[in-house]
Amino acid sequence: xxxxxxxxxxxxxxxxxxxxxxxxxxxxxxxxxxxxxxxxxxxxxxxxxxxxxxxxxxxxxxxxxxxxxxxxxxxxxxxxxxxxxxxxxxxxxxxxxxxxxxxxxxxxxxxxxxxxxxxxxxxxxxxxxxxxxxxxxxxxxxxxxxx
Numbered sequence: 592x593x594x595x596x597x598x599x600x601x602x603x604x605x606x607x608x609x610x611x612x613x614x615x616x617x618x619x620x621x622x623x624x625x626x627x628x629x630x631x632x633x634x635x636x637x638x639x640x641x642x643x644x645x646x647x648x649x650x651x652x653x654x655x656x657x658x659x660x661x662x663x664x665x666x667x668x669x670x671x672x673x674x675x676x677x678x679x680x681x682x683x684x685x686x687x688x689x690x691x692x693x694x695x696x697x698x699x700x701x702x703x704x705x706x707x708x709x710x711x712x713x714x715x716x717x718x719x720x721x722x723x724x725x726x727x728x729x730x731x732x733x734x735x736x737x738x
Contacts, residue, residue, distance in 0.1 A: 599653055606646055610639040652724070655731045659708050668705050670712050681716035690717055697726075704733035 613635060620632025663669055672689050673681035693713035696706045711726035 595653075596657075599650065603646055603650065606642060610642050613639045613642075652728070652731075656711075656727050659704065659727070659730055659734055660712075663705060663708050666705070668709065670709050670716070673716050683716070683718055686713060686716035689713065702733065704730040704737065707733060 617632045617635035617639070620628045620635060623629060623632070660669070670689075670693070672685075672692075674685040676682050690713050693706075693710045697710050700706045707726050707730035711723045711730060714720075714723035714726055
């Protein structure tokens with residue numbers, strides 16, 4: 592089992608434990624005689640629901656992106672153009688220099704999930720996690736549309 596998956600499962604377990612305690616405390620407040628405590632209990636009861644929703648969304652994103660990365664690797668399409676640092680991560684300077692080629696591939700083929708996945712990986716190598724997640728989400732959506 593890989594380390595990112597173990598970390599995600601561990602953090603999900605910690606979140607689940609926190610959510611159980613939050614729900615327990617919400618129940619204590621809801622069963623109190625005070626109207627203010629009841630209101631706080633109902634409000635506190637919503638937070639675990641949002642937490643569960645966020646956890647499910649993130650775990651689904653992680654699973655889908657890992658599946659696409661494996662499929663891209665089996666097709667021989669993983670970006671190997673970046674030079675690597677000693678830790679094995681892509682060198683940001685080389686990623687910045689190569690980024691326009693990935694963006695151009697998306698412009699040429701905006702309906703190919705492979706191009707969007709490679710762009711997301713290039714964004715990640717450049718250190719732009721927000722845009723990397725956006726591009727990978729786009730790749731997941733396109734892949735679902737073709738499957």
